Amino acid sequence: MLKIFVILIVGICGTQGQVPVFDDCPDFDVVENFDLNRYLGKWYEQYRYVNVFELMGKCNVAEYSLNANGSVNVHNEQVNTLTGKIKTIDGNAVPVGEITEAKFIVNFPQGGVFSNAPYWVLDTDYETYSVIWSCEKHLFVxxxxxxxxxxxxxASDKTVKKMYAVLDKFNIDRSLMVSADQENCS
Structure with a gap:
């Protein structure tokens, strides 16, 4: 019976959601007066919640650039820890409301991975760190x-402390995070 329940929960949450919670999505505040131009560029993953699409990956990088239509090109890449090959995926992010609200919907059309997912920038100083939250409600989970x-x-210890302070501010569980492997990356 427990096995059937777990399969049901994973099915309801989708294959990407690895942190299912029996509750609604929290309504967190995001960065006020978000400056997209300052946010663009390369970001290196330091920590994350476990998810299927990053399993067996290291050296995870996201690069954001502006498209001609005003949407944001999202280019993610990682190195497969078994094969050593670089895996990339490109997507598109569009603002949910005003561009200064720091709430986007991201779509990765390649292979149907992570379609129309929320991308909320909870906090950033644009120069050292960014904390990203995404949550989707599926029935009761x-x-x-x-x-x-x-x-x-x-990231330096000082930068990690800034990110942890954001998690503490929002009471986001740190025990569910895994450290991203950024060692021996080119």
Whole structure:
């Protein structure tokens, strides 16, 4: 019976959601007066909640650039830890409301991975760190994603403390995070 229940929960949350919670999605505040132009560029993953699409990956990087139509090109890449090959996926992010609200919907059309997912910038200083939250409600369960990003491939302790302070401010569970492997990356 427990096995059937677990399969049901994973099915409801989708294959990408690895942190299912029997609750609604929290309504977190995001960065006020978000400056997209300052946010664009390369970000290195430092910590995240576990998710299927990043399994067996290391050296995870996200690069954001502006498209001609005003949407944001999202280019993610990682190195497969088994094969050593670089895996990339490109998507598109569009603002949910005003561009200064720091709430986007991201779509990765390749392979149907992660379609129309929320991308909320909870906090950033644009130069050292960014804390990203995503949550989707599926019937009685919400699937939650979290990414802590840094402009440096290996964030300083000072930068990590800033990101942790954001998590503490929102009472986001740190025990569910895994550290991203940024060692021996080119």
């Amino acid at each position: 919400s699937s939650r994603f979290l990414w802590l990003l840094s402009r440096e491939q290996n």
